[in-house]
Amino acid sequence: MNELKEKAHFFLDFSEGSPKLISSLMTYKDMIEPTVFKVYGLDVIFPYKSIYPEQIKYMGQLKLSFDQNSSSILELPPGCGKNISVFSLVLSYLAENSNIGPLVFCVSTLAAFDRAIRDLQIVHEARKKISDSEFDKNFRAIPF
Numbered sequence: 001m002n003e004l005k006e007k008a009h010f011f012l013d014f015s016e017g018s019p020k021l022i023s024s025l026m027t028y029k030d031m032i033e034p035t036v037f038k039v040y041g042l043d044v045i046f047p048y049k050s051i052y053p054e055q056i057k058y059m060g061q062l063k064l065s066f067d068q069n070s071s072s073i074l075e076l077p078p079g080c081g082k083n084i085s086v087f088s089l090v091l092s093y094l095a096e097n098s099n100i101g102p103l104v105f106c107v108s109t110l111a112a113f114d115r116a117i118r119d120l121q122i123v124h125e126a127r128k129k130i131s132d133s134e135f136d137k138n139f140r141a142i143p144f
Contacts, residue, residue, distance in 0.1 A: 034126040039060050095127075095131075
């Protein structure tokens with residue numbers, strides 16, 4: 001079985017034991033193909049041209065929770081694109097509803113923090129590719 005692992009902007013193939021470089025030229029920015037999906041009437045800019053049905057349901061539940069100004073507890077299995085989904089929905093929602101925020105996104109490990117920052121950058125780059133809104137021009141993330 002061919003196992004791929006991400007390391008910075010490189011893709012390494014570990015299928016034969018020692019790592020073999022597959023691509024050093026493709027960055028996360030190169031993989032971004034923004035697409036707009038409707039989630040309960042909200043235009044959500046998603047960084048990729050395809051989306052899992054679970055991601056749309058997840059974003060839909062978040063949007064309903066935001067609309068009701070209520071809390072929610074949602075769960076998806078590992079590897080389903082939760083960070084990308086959350087950031088796509090939240091940034092789209094914030095762009096349309098300037099009276100809410102800020103978003104506080106918590107993680108439990110340094111690796112999860114690195115992934116979250118990378119995913120937020122991916123979503124923001126996708127938004128900048130197809131949106132010229134003041135929200136996207138002025139968006140700032142402050143990791144602490």
